[in-house]
Amino acid sequence: MSASNFYIGIFIFPGVTQLDFTGPFEVFSRIPNARVFLFAQTKEAVAAESGMKFIPDYDFSDCPNLDILLVPGGYGTTHLMENQRVLDFLKIKAENSKYITSVCTGSLVLASAGLLDGYKATTHWLSLDVLKLFPIQISGERFVRDRNRITGGGVTAGIDFALFLTAEFFGTDLAEEIQLMIEYNPAPPFTSGHPTTASSQLVEKIKGSREIAQNRRKAAAIRVLESKSKR
């Protein structure tokens, strides 16, 4: 696939987890002639959940058609799951997108828009039980491709996801070149990066401390599904 005029649009919102999209953005921005950009509801600066402030390139009024639509995650996704204006906009953009993708809990937003119905998908490990409330086949893989839906796991999974996408669309040579330029030769100092490799004590501690937020997400998912079944 030629990279000329290849548009990759990343939707950002208050409370986004910035590394969910800054990782993929770094990879995609190194594809020759691809145009990677951020869009948001308005052109005002967007504060990520960590407080970092980004200026979007486009808003809902002027966002171009996309080849790849990417929705990152973060605590802000809980509100978005029931934000009809956002869900409607993403559905319209998705119609003209070649690939509809997410990293982390961005898949909960795609799911709420009905954009993952009947597909296999993944999300942050802590939210797999929320995603599985939707009519979606859940996978615990680091990233999942099902036809033109590609979803990544939590936060740093976005880097692996983006290198995979780059190879799929532009070839392995380019993906390998980008991997070498970003010196992606990871050496995590600990092995706690996944619930299957971390201590069960740590996994339970995190589940406990995030229980309220996760229950809020589950409740949002149930309301979304109930409101759909009434239509």
Place this chain on the structure above:
Amino acid sequence: MSASNFYIGIFIFPGVTQLDFTGPFEVFSRIPNARVFLFAQTKEAVAAESGMKFIPDYDFSDCPNLDILLVPGGYGTTHLMENQRVLDFLKIKAENSKYITSVCTGSLVLASAGLLDGYKATTHWLSLDVLKLFPIQISGERFVRDRNRITGGGVTAGIDFALFLTAEFFGTDLAEEIQLMIEYNPAPPFTSGHPTTASSQLVEKIKGSREIAQNRRKAAAIRVLESKSKR
């Protein structure tokens, strides 16, 4: 070490590589009570080399004292190596910082300010031969600690570097918890992330295509060293 009132300041500038600092920022922002922020020469938005636009929290007029000073890399570092205003400001900040750190070619800026003289340090693999022009002991490790200087390799090395720092200052438990929350269980789709694991053909291709930029960096380093020897 208590995290209360722990200030981590990241210097950003036009042409910075955003993943050099967005990776560490994501890790550090999850340290309870630590305050992580971006500072720049002015409060205007700063465009990274990929075009992503950030709003700095502070500028040179109001940047607080730091516990950790972090200088990321990017093509913009070549100009900074001879920007006396920036070098002087970093030297002043460094005097009151507990730790002086860099990711990627940020170490070339620290080196130009004389802040790595006599220390062991590293940088992006492509710039190791520029860094070694300075009176610095070069290391090819993913991150290097020598007393209170901690330098990381290219781009994604910043994530490993930040988890290491978190463990050093706030304990392994917290670092492991952050690693699990950012699902840092990397699975690079290729093995080309380091010159020792990539094909020699790819390494030579990249060296060739970046020759002009690297020669510019070398020339800047030589001028910096000559101007110092004349003082």
